[in-house]
Amino acid sequence: MENNPAPELLPGTLYLLILGTLSRGPLHGYAIVKRIKEASREGLRIEDGSLYPALNRMLVKGWLASEWGVSENHRKARFYRLTREGRKQLERETGEFDRLVRAIQLVMRTV
Amino acid sequence: MAFWKELANRIGYLLGRSRFDRELQEEVLFHIQARADELEEAGVSAADALRQARREFGSTLRAREETRAAWQIRWLEDLAADLAYALRALRRNPALALAAVGSLALGIGANATVFSVAREALFSQPSCRDCQRLVQVSAGGNSWFSMPQYRFLEAAHVFDGLAGINIGMVVNWRDGNRTYRLAGTHVTDNFFAVTGIPVAMGRPMQRGDTNAAVITHGFWTRRLNSDANVLGRQLALDGQPYTVVGVLPRDHRMLAGFGFTPDLYLTKDPGEAMLYARLPQGVTRAAAYARLQTICREMDRVFPDANRPWTREVSLASVGGMERLQQGGQMAMPVTAFFAMLVIVTAIVVLIACANVSSLLLARAFARSREFAIRMSLGGSRNRLIRQLLAESLLLALLGIGAGLALDLWLSGLLSGLRIPTPLPIELLIRPDFALLAYAAAITLLVTLATGLAPALKGTRAGIAGALKQDARLAPSGRTLRNSLVAGQLAVSMVLLCAALLFWRNLSNAASFNAGFDTAHTVVSTFQTVRGSYTPRDFAALVDAATERLRALPGVEAVSPAGAVPLNPFLAFSRNGGKLRPDAGSRTVRVQYDSNAVGIDYFRVMAIPILRGRAFQESDRLGAPDAVILNETLARRLFGDANPVGRVLRFPDNHDARIVGVARNSKYVTLGEGNSMALYSPFAQGKSSAFAHFFVRTGGAPDAIARKVDETLGTLDSAAAVETHPMREIFAGALLPSRVGAAILGAMALFALLLASVGLYGVLLYSIQQRMREIGIRVALGATPGDVLTMVAGQSLRLLLPGLGIGLALAVVAVRPLAMFLVPEVRPADPINFVAVAAVLALVAGLATVAPAARALRVDPSVSLRHE
Numbered sequence: 001m002e003n004n005p006a007p008e009l010l011p012g013t014l015y016l017l018i019l020g021t022l023s024r025g026p027l028h029g030y031a032i033v034k035r036i037k038e039a040s041r042e043g044l045r046i047e048d049g050s051l052y053p054a055l056n057r058m059l060v061k062g063w064l065a066s067e068w069g070v071s072e073n074h075r076k077a078r079f080y081r082l083t084r085e086g087r088k089q090l091e092r093e094t095g096e097f098d099r100l101v102r103a104i105q106l107v108m109r110t111v
Numbered sequence: 112m113a114f115w116k117e118l119a120n121r122i123g124y125l126l127g128r129s130r131f132d133r134e135l136q137e138e139v140l141f142h143i144q145a146r147a148d149e150l151e152e153a154g155v156s157a158a159d160a161l162r163q164a165r166r167e168f169g170s171t172l173r174a175r176e177e178t179r180a181a182w183q184i185r186w187l188e189d190l191a192a193d194l195a196y197a198l199r200a201l202r203r204n205p206a207l208a209l210a211a212v213g214s215l216a217l218g219i220g221a222n223a224t225v226f227s228v229a230r231e232a233l234f235s236q237p238s239c240r241d242c243q244r245l246v247q248v249s250a251g252g253n254s255w256f257s258m259p260q261y262r263f264l265e266a267a268h269v270f271d272g273l274a275g276i277n278i279g280m281v282v283n284w285r286d287g288n289r290t291y292r293l294a295g296t297h298v299t300d301n302f303f304a305v306t307g308i309p310v311a312m313g314r315p316m317q318r319g320d321t322n323a324a325v326i327t328h329g330f331w332t333r334r335l336n337s338d339a340n341v342l343g344r345q346l347a348l349d350g351q352p353y354t355v356v357g358v359l360p361r362d363h364r365m366l367a368g369f370g371f372t373p374d375l376y377l378t379k380d381p382g383e384a385m386l387y388a389r390l391p392q393g394v395t396r397a398a399a400y401a402r403l404q405t406i407c408r409e410m411d412r413v414f415p416d417a418n419r420p421w422t423r424e425v426s427l428a429s430v431g432g433m434e435r436l437q438q439g440g441q442m443a444m445p446v447t448a449f450f451a452m453l454v455i456v457t458a459i460v461v462l463i464a465c466a467n468v469s470s471l472l473l474a475r476a477f478a479r480s481r482e483f484a485i486r487m488s489l490g491g492s493r494n495r496l497i498r499q500l501l502a503e504s505l506l507l508a509l510l511g512i513g514a515g516l517a518l519d520l521w522l523s524g525l526l527s528g529l530r531i532p533t534p535l536p537i538e539l540l541i542r543p544d545f546a547l548l549a550y551a552a553a554i555t556l557l558v559t560l561a562t563g564l565a566p567a568l569k570g571t572r573a574g575i576a577g578a579l580k581q582d583a584r585l586a587p588s589g590r591t592l593r594n595s596l597v598a599g600q601l602a603v604s605m606v607l608l609c610a611a612l613l614f615w616r617n618l619s620n621a622a623s624f625n626a627g628f629d630t631a632h633t634v635v636s637t638f639q640t641v642r643g644s645y646t647p648r649d650f651a652a653l654v655d656a657a658t659e660r661l662r663a664l665p666g667v668e669a670v671s672p673a674g675a676v677p678l679n680p681f682l683a684f685s686r687n688g689g690k691l692r693p694d695a696g697s698r699t700v701r702v703q704y705d706s707n708a709v710g711i712d713y714f715r716v717m718a719i720p721i722l723r724g725r726a727f728q729e730s731d732r733l734g735a736p737d738a739v740i741l742n743e744t745l746a747r748r749l750f751g752d753a754n755p756v757g758r759v760l761r762f763p764d765n766h767d768a769r770i771v772g773v774a775r776n777s778k779y780v781t782l783g784e785g786n787s788m789a790l791y792s793p794f795a796q797g798k799s800s801a802f803a804h805f806f807v808r809t810g811g812a813p814d815a816i817a818r819k820v821d822e823t824l825g826t827l828d829s830a831a832a833v834e835t836h837p838m839r840e841i842f843a844g845a846l847l848p849s850r851v852g853a854a855i856l857g858a859m860a861l862f863a864l865l866l867a868s869v870g871l872y873g874v875l876l877y878s879i880q881q882r883m884r885e886i887g888i889r890v891a892l893g894a895t896p897g898d899v900l901t902m903v904a905g906q907s908l909r910l911l912l913p914g915l916g917i918g919l920a921l922a923v924v925a926v927r928p929l930a931m932f933l934v935p936e937v938r939p940a941d942p943i944n945f946v947a948v949a950a951v952l953a954l955v956a957g958l959a960t961v962a963p964a965a966r967a968l969r970v971d972p973s974v975s976l977r978h979e
Contacts, residue, residue, distance in 0.1 A: 028141070028145075029138060029141075029142050030141070030142045030145040030146060031145075047169070048142065048146075048167060048168040048169060048174070049168065049169045049170065049173060049174040049177075050174075050177075051142075052135070052138070052139065052174055052175075052177075052178040053174070053177040053178045053180070053181050055178075056178045056181035056182060057181040059120070059181075060117055060120050060121060060124075060181055060182055061113070061117060062113070062116050062117065062120060068134075071141070071145065073145070073148055075141055075144060075145070076137070076141065077138075077141050077145075078134070078137075078138045078141075
């Protein structure tokens with residue numbers, strides 16, 4: 001794993017990944033990183049340092065809401081969940097992303 | 112929408128910043144702990160797990176910093192930092208801060224209050240329903256109509272209702288065993304229905320109401336102690352019971368405007384009335400006017416008046432704004448002039464204040480140009496420096512606006528509801544005008560930022576090399592700007608000082624002024640009976656009895672009734688005019704004179720000498736031939752140098768009177784009048800049937816006798832209202848305009864002078880500091896202290912002389928219109944005024960030069976040359 005660094009994220013996809021991860025229910029920050037890592041089979045890794053700025057930017061925009069709760073190992077943790085605004089944003093970004101990937105694939109196939 | 116939500120989120124963050132930081136810290140720790148827990152489960156030792164988790168996370172500080180950045184509003188936090196720095200800078204220089212903030216506060220606060228008062232007094236919208244359709248009717252150049260004329264007009268049905276009102280009627284109110292004079296307003300019973308004046312409690316008057324009263328909020332709270340059961344309460348007014356049917360709201364504004372506030376409205380035949388009409392729906396003012404013209408032609412037939420046809424000068428004036436002001440006529444003139452003067456003076460002071468603030472900021476910015484140069488050379492960006500300077504201006508402006516707002520609120524509270532005891536009392540409801548304040552605040556912000564920007568740009572433009580060079584610091588253009596600001600301030604101070612000096616001289620002149628009669632030993636008692644309760648003959652007997660009883664009081668030397676009180680603008684002599692015929696011949700002389708009906712001992716009481724002939728006597732009674740006494744001016748005008756005593760005078764109404772004497776000239780209506788013409792007639796031959804003023808001359812103190820006079824007159828007719836004051840007090844009323852003018856202008860002028868001297872002092876001191884090196888070189892080259900002094904004084908003079916010159920030129924023009932407020936002995940163009948003011952200004956300028964000169968003399972070349 002250490003010798004095979006995860007590919008860099010496409011710009012803007014971090015929000016999409018976080019939104020997608022949270023669409024199944026509230027999670028705390030560490031769980032978000034872990035869920036993404038596992039779901040991508042270690043293919044995507046989010047820098048711990050860039051997670052919180054991103055989460056907070058999304059809080060500012062009102063896509064997420066946060067509240068304090070208790071984690072699975074009984075520690076106090078901050079849980080993030082999607083707001084209605086966030087759900088709409090997820091739909092929007094998913095659509096845009098799909099179109100983008102299809103377009104890139106088209107180009108790559110034809111060139 | 113999203114933007115506002117975001118902004119709200121960010122502001123929420125700003126408010127709970129410390130909690131946010133704590134929670135973020137906790138969250139990051141949790142993240143690392145969770146990773147460590149996981150590693151530990153995989154078999155790593157606890158200590159290693161924690162270390163590895165920390166390493167994987169990277170810099171927690173950077174993460175926290177970036178997270179915080181997600182929330183921050185960058186410019187707002189920068190601004191806060193700039194303001195905090197500016198506050199420290201201002202605290203280092205409290206004199207400057209105080210001068211600037213004080214100037215701005217006075218500018219905003221005083222100006223806003225003056226405008227609020229003026230607007231309320233002159234332009235406030237009266238309380239009525241649908242005021243646009245309400246008009247005041249006048250015809251034949253007159254807005255007063257008799258009741259038959261009113262009824263005629265009403266019957267013509269030109270309007271959707273026509274109501275009459277007579278303001279300023281004195282009403283006697285018997286409460287317990289005392290009688291008070293109230294300012295009443297007589298209205299026709301449909302007055303409230305036509306005007307739609309709202310009431311706060313009870314109901315308005317209705318058609319068919321008799322003996323109904325609607326009282327004002329002020330009367331209710333002041334005189335009836337806010338009696339909750341006031342509705343239905345009986346008031347004994349002019350000897351008749353009236354029922355209170357309604358109470359007006361606190362913000363009731365009379366249709367007549369000018370803040371007039373009576374105590375109550377009564378349904379009572381007004382005798383003569385001003386008419387208010389409601390235009391019918393769908394009828395324009397022009398259409399109503401045309402129909403009114405037709406009715407006025409009818410009026411000419413029914414109520415013919417050869418001198419004044421009704422069709423001439425017909426008008427329908429609206430009940431607010433400019434038209435009401437014009438309708439106010441004679442009375443509106445001095446009031447408007449007074450406010451205009453006040454507004455101009457405050458505006459001038461504000462101008463000086465603004466000039467001072469910008470001058471202070473300019474001087475400061477130039478003094479700090481080295482600081483800027485150093486900061487720029489250390490890598491500070493020019494934009495950052497400019498922003499810093501703007502922040503200082505902004506802070507000054509905000510503090511000034513805050514203080515100005517506080518001043519306005521305080522002054523408004525102080526002046527609002529103040530009852531000025533004119534016969535129809537004036538009570539202005541002054542509310543801070545927030546639109547105006549917002550406007551003033553915006554202007555202040557703009558001006559302060561603009562004045563702050565100029566030095567900021569200039570101070571930082573020189574660049575590092577230029578600014579560090581000592582002598583290049585004071586850019587010549589900056590010096591010119593500041594110098595002209597100081598000269599301008601001196602000029603404006605000169606104008607204000609000239610005006611203030613005129614008022615002050617007027618005051619001292621008027622106070623020591625010989626009015627032509629004695630005021631020190633006299634009391635005046637106004638005796639007002641209920642109208643219609645006496646025939647003229649009965650009333651004359653009552654006055655005789657009163658005179659006898661008063662004369663019997665211990666200490667009383669002489670007593671006389673009179674119809675008017677001299678030098679009292681509200682109880683004054685009546686002004687008559689017309690063609691008089693000396694000796695009842697064909698020769699006519701057109702004159703304007705003041706007249707008064709006086710008793711036998713009037714001239715003794717007032718100590719006015721009779722120069723020729725005699726005073727009135729017992730035989731000048733009703734039924735005897737009419738007698739008159741002229742004053743010197745009128746006698747000379749009518750008869751030249753010949754002796755008028757014994758000759759006959761024919762009046763315009765063709766009645767004749769024999770001249771029995773000539774009295775020494777005195778003042779009649781205002782202290783400012785010249786030698787006016789005046790005529791006295793015997794009180795006993797007058798037609799007065801309701802009121803008289805009793806003039807009582809006493810050997811002792813006037814205050815002691817006043818109560819006894821009150822009691823004595825009170826026993827004669829318990830329904831009559833009696834008010835007794837020492838003559839001195841009434842006289843003081845005549846000085847009021849002068850006092851107010853002198854006080855306001857004096858304060859403003861002193862303030863302006865103070866500001867100008869601060870400005871001059873500041874500019875000189877700064878310039879000495881700039882020239883420290885130059886002075887050092889001169890002293891080293893052998894300049895004596897005298898040379899240095901000459902140099903500083905020369906600089907001071909170069910500022911003072913243009914200021915004085917411009918000020919003089921302005922003052923000569925500006926004080927000319929003040930003549931209308933002044934006694935004739937004080938001439939606005941008197942050169943002594945200008946010389947005195949110039950001397951004062953020069954003296955103050957000299958004082959402001961002392962400290963900078965002393966500073967220059969202390970310059971030690973060995974120190975100042977090593978200064979670098």
